[in-house]
Amino acid sequence: MEIKIQKKVLEANETEAEKSRKFFRQKNVFVLNMMSSPGSGKTETLCKTLTRLMPKVRVGVIVGDICTTNDADRLVKTGARVTQINTEQFGGDCHLSASLVLDSAQKLGCDDLDLLIVENIGNLVCPAEFDIGEDARAVVLSVTEGEDKPLKYPLMFRVADVAILNKIDLLPYLDVDRELAVGNMQKVHPRMPVFEMSAKTEEGYEPWLDWLKIKVFEKTGKGL
Amino acid sequence: MHEMGIAEQLVKIALDAIPKDIQNPRVETVHLKIGKLASVVEQSLTFCFEIITKDTPLEKARLHIESVPVRVHCKSCDQSWEVTGPVFQCPFCEDGDVEMISGREIEIISLELEDAP
Numbered sequence: 404m405e406i407k408i409q410k411k412v413l414e415a416n417e418t419e420a421e422k423s424r425k426f427f428r429q430k431n432v433f434v435l436n437m438m439s440s441p442g443s444g445k446t447e448t449l450c451k452t453l454t455r456l457m458p459k460v461r462v463g464v465i466v467g468d469i470c471t472t473n474d475a476d477r478l479v480k481t482g483a484r485v486t487q488i489n490t491e492q493f494g495g496d497c498h499l500s501a502s503l504v505l506d507s508a509q510k511l512g513c514d515d516l517d518l519l520i521v522e523n524i525g526n527l528v529c530p531a532e533f534d535i536g537e538d539a540r541a542v543v544l545s546v547t548e549g550e551d552k553p554l555k556y557p558l559m560f561r562v563a564d565v566a567i568l569n570k571i572d573l574l575p576y577l578d579v580d581r582e583l584a585v586g587n588m589q590k591v592h593p594r595m596p597v598f599e600m601s602a603k604t605e606e607g608y609e610p611w612l613d614w615l616k617i618k619v620f621e622k623t624g625k626g627l
Numbered sequence: 628m629h630e631m632g633i634a635e636q637l638v639k640i641a642l643d644a645i646p647k648d649i650q651n652p653r654v655e656t657v658h659l660k661i662g663k664l665a666s667v668v669e670q671s672l673t674f675c676f677e678i679i680t681k682d683t684p685l686e687k688a689r690l691h692i693e694s695v696p697v698r699v700h701c702k703s704c705d706q707s708w709e710v711t712g713p714v715f716q717c718p719f720c721e722d723g724d725v726e727m728i729s730g731r732e733i734e735i736i737s738l739e740l741e742d743a744p
Contacts, residue, residue, distance in 0.1 A: 404740040408644050412636050412659075412733045497629055529629045532666045557713035558664050561727070590714045593725055 423536025441525030697730030
C-alpha cells in the first residue's frame with residue numbers, strides 16, 4: 404500500500420519562519436541573518452557596525468552560540484540591546500532555528516528597533532539550510548580562511564545576499580589572493596555585493612554601512 | 628551535521644501520515660527527494676533514521692532517495708542549465724542574474740506500507 408505525502412521535511416521550520424517574518428513586519432524592523440565559519444570576525448564586525456550606526460539607527464542583536472556568553476558580553480558594551488541563545492541546552496544544535504529566533508526576538512522586544520541582527524552559530528554549512536524569517540543574509544569570510552572556501556561551501560554563498568571579506572589588514576602577511584577570493588564568491592553568486600573590510604582597522608566600512616541603511620529604508624521606510 | 632534534526636522531522640511527518648485504522652503498520656520504504664545542493668549527507672541521514680525509528684512502524688524501513696539535480700535560470704538572458712559544480716555563472720551571457728530552479732529540495736514523497744497478512 405502506498406501513501407502519498409509530498410511534503411517539505413523542514414516544513415515545520417518554514418512555518419515558524421513565516422510567523423517570524425509576519426512578526427518582524429508588524430514591528431517594522433529589518434532583520435539580517437549573519438553567518439560565517441567560526442573565527443571569521445562576525446562579532447568584531449558587528450561591534451564596529453553597531454558603534455558606527457547607533458544611536459541614529461536603533462539596533463538589537465540576537466547572538467547564537469553552542470556555549471558561553473562571550474559574544475554577547477562583547478556586543479553589549481556597544482550599548483546595543485543583546486540577547487544570547489546557547490543551543491547546548493537544546494542539544495548543541497549547529498544552527499539557529501526559526502522558533503528559537505522568534506522566541507528570543509519577542510523577549511528582546513522589537514518595538515523600538517530599526518534593525519535586528521542575528522549572529523548565527525559559526526558554521527559554513529548548516530545555518531544556510533534554515534530560514535529564520537530574516538529579510539537578508541550576510542556571509543562573512545576572512546582572508547585567513549583561504550580563497551577557495553566559497554567553492555567548498557557553495558550553498559552558504561549561494562543563499563547569501565551580501566558578503567564581507569574581512570581581515571583585509573592581514574593581507575600583507577598572507578599568501579592570499581584578494582581578487583581570487585572575491586571572484587570565487589561571485590562565481591557561486593554572480594552579482595552578489597562583496598564588501599572588502601577590516602573590522603580591526605575599520606577600513607572599507609562605509610559601503611557596508613550604506614548597504615545596511617538602504618536595506619533598512621527599503622523595508623521600513625525609515626531614512627537613517 | 629543537522630541530519631538528526633532532519634531525520635526527526637521526517638519521522639514525525641511519516642508517522643502522522645499513516646492512517647490510524649491500520650493495525651500494526653509496518654513501513655517498508657520511505658521515498659524522498661533531496662536536492663544535490665541541500666546540505667544532507669545520505670549516509671548520515673540513514674544512520675540517524677535507523678537509530679530513531681527503533682520500536683516504531685518505521686523500524687527497518689528503507690530510505691529511497693531520489694537525487695535532484697541543481698538547475699538554474701538566468702534572468703538576464705532567459706537560459707536554463709544544470710549546474711554540476713560550485714560555479715553558478717551564466718555560461719551564455721557570463722554576467723547574468725542567476726536564480727535556482729531546483730537542487731535544494733528535502734521532501735518526503737510517499738511511504739510504502741507492508742500489505743496486511
